[in-house]
Amino acid sequence: MGVLQFTSMGPGFHPRNARPEFLKLQWTRSRLPPGPTPLPIIGNLWLLDFKLHRENLVKLTNIYGNIYTVWMGQTPVIVLNGYKAVKDGLITHSEEICGRPLTPFYRDLMGEKGIFLTSGHTWKQQRRFGMTFLKSLGLGKKNLEHRIQEESRHLVEVFASKKGKPFDPHNPIVQAVASVICTVVFGHRFSCEDDSFNRLIKAIYFVIYFQATIWGRMYDAFPWLMHRLPGPHQKVFVYNDFMHNLVKNEVRSHEERWKAEDPQDLIDFYLAQIAKTKDDPTSTFNEDNMVQAVVDLLLGGTETTTITLCWALLYMLQYPDIQEKVQKELEAVLEPSQLIHYGDRKKLPYTNAVIHEILRYSNITAVGAPRQCMKSTTVLGFPIEKGTIVLPNLHSAVYDSEHWETPWKFNPSHFLDSNGNFVNNEAFLPFSAGHRVCLGEQMARTELFIFFANLLRAFKFQLPKGVKEVNLDYILGAILQPHPYKLLAVPR
Template identity: 80%
Template sequence: MSGITEVIVILIVFLLIVQFLKLQWTRSRFPPGPTPLPVIGNLLLLDFKLDRENLVKLTNLYGKIYTVWMGHTPMVILNGFQAIKDGLISHSEELSGRPLSPFYRDLMGEKGVFLTSGHTWKQQRRFVMSYLRSLELGKRILEHQIQEEARHLVEAFANEKGKSFNPHTHIVHATGNVIYSVIFGHRFSSEDDSFNRLIKAISFVIYFQGTIWGRLYDAFPWLMHYLPGPHQEVFLYNDFMHDLVRNEIRSHEERWKADDPQDLTDFYLVQIAKTKEDPTSTFNEENMVQTLVDLLLGGTETTTVTLCWALLYMLQYPDVQEKVQKELETVLQPSQLIHYEDRQKLPYTNAVIHETLRYSNITSVGAPRQCMKDTTVLGFPIEKGTIILPNLHSVVFESEHWETPWKFNPNHFLNSDGNFVNNEAFLPFSAGHRMCLGEHMAKIELFIFFANLLRAFTFQLPEGVKEINLDYILGAVLQPHPYKLLAVPR
């Protein structure tokens, strides 16, 4: 019996040695990086997660472009502005693919706009961007919708009547209603059960992959199908979102007029009808449902979390809050409706919002890309199919581009005359062909919501609270730990 055991041990050791040697031969085709181990690659070195701080530390050993191995899968990490600029901007087309993790493949499939690549992604993205652009022009429909939600948000804060409260719930209702109105042409009451379940579903889906259960699912998808756990719940929430979207589509189909579309759903139905004879068209109900779900996911939580960070920073830096309020008082009349174009007259307020985006950096390392054809980045050869991870954290905290990268400092976006200036290393929405398609919409929301709240209230810590927790909760986006504040009317 012991002889059989010895043979098995020798066989396992032999296979591990073969695997190790194979990895060493394969890694020679990629940028340098830490030596991968059989089976686990560099997962042990990375503490089994792509932590942004650890990725930056590795640049001290391997440079701005290096390779880490997630098990058997190589991943090329881009660090710093020059590497990311060359990869995502200079080689934007080549690095325009989107790899699918097992979790997202099983949850959403290769449909929609966020997780597709190639022809499908290009058609869906072009259509969505064209529609969003039309809302921003002409009658400025999008801005009017955001102003209306800002009014509801101020009312919701005022209704707390001096009590301490967590601002997240009110903010997520406001941002959720903006994107819902864009997509479906109507808003929800904050008491609506379906709306509240949708908000919960969005949060659950977004943060699941950042949990240990999400990592287990990606490592053992074949096994997790049969095991109980929160991964089963996330699929139920995903089904709920898809059913809600399908019900909205059915409702639109009953009343829509091809010559008078009112919202994104109507326009998509028109697009399906226009291209039904086109064999290259990807406009169909499956892509429609997933694209609308993608927009609900992307258009709700990110803006909500950024505003929650902004208010938290106002609690931490009351002098900044006071400067914003003085600027608002000086420039705007008390009853004046706040427009996005007012940012040009409010440079400090605009700088605070941009610094919030930089300092909170809620997307952490950024979404992965996939190389669509052989190319080179800063002289390193990158093979077709290689997964690329742009570490955006390394850019918005790069000392070469920011005077005090580790401090919240609105002066990063102001010149010596107090005028607003942008910075080429400001990439919170990523860059290139796959940069966030809702960037402009998010900026309008952030400015109008933030300016309205700071004009209406002074934000303070609840009585007895002395310390503010500025650490983040890891997920697909980085959210602050739950906190409460006082909204004192001005």
């Protein structure tokens, strides 16, 4: 769920911080893993086409090995490639490499509040609270699974209303996924026609994707200038203010009817936590962190699951034989009117394998989010000093040829043994790993399974008449999206 891109000149870059002395740059390099020679001021940005593209990172692996240094302007970034290096950095040294570097754009937009953009004491308290809350969603009559089942029923109805005509599935999917996270944090869903709901979806999109644009990279390079200039970046700040004000209004309405003994959603739980810790001087539970934590979950819980489901349906168009095998398994195991539960995945090994392969193959977070070394440590023999930015290339783990039989091919057999039983793979890290593993991993897994299984049970997905092939190329951004497409949802 978490999405944070490290782009452009690096956090805190300012021309007056630049050190043109070439010898000083070389001395600093000698204490870091090997890598391409940086130029003064721009570092290796020219070599990387001014963005962290996963194909460029793979090419550098061929020259410098699985751990190397690239310079984003004046900022060195240590890149970990391949499952072995990623595991050593994120799992073995999880405690040391658990910080979050902040780009100027995100610092100005949201500050060091909430869960995703904090480090140290604040992050530990906020994350622990978030994990406790998300675990509580499995309890009660209106638990998380019940809410997802309700939204999947609405989604099937929307698809059915298209009556077999071509349509783009993105909008109905994003509304269904956003409705789930809204019920989790606010305790209620919005109507799909609600202006605030649709503006919220638009705001989430703009905030997530902006930093990966040329305007986002310009902002990170020259924040003191861009903050004063007009441009698309100002629109993002307006959308961000809208999101925060929407959450604040929800908090006010919760405060009016709040009952500490009967919490219904994240805001209720957080209000209880504020009351519980009001006399604790070390507490970070306050309204600012509450509002940002809710925004974090809205950002992290909407676009990633939406885009994964869009890739899922695109792959079913590309591989109709796989779609048919999933549908046959669903028919053989489940009654037509039976509610689909997350626990059913154990009886549906092929469907489960296909969903895992969708996550692996689409790898929507590209190289993943950067970390910061909180204590000096060593990764596979390379010393990494406190404060250094580390980029665990998750793409290199889920495509590691030492762990995947056919990494560049969509192959559900990656998750099946010779008897057709589901098996996991240790290099399957689409949600990252260690202390910064995706907070909403369990929610995302449950949503993907229930939405995907319900859609494939209800419809056969086909290309519109006259469309001969599927475009499997991605649009590069903070999340790798498929190009817009249309499909036919033929009732089964």
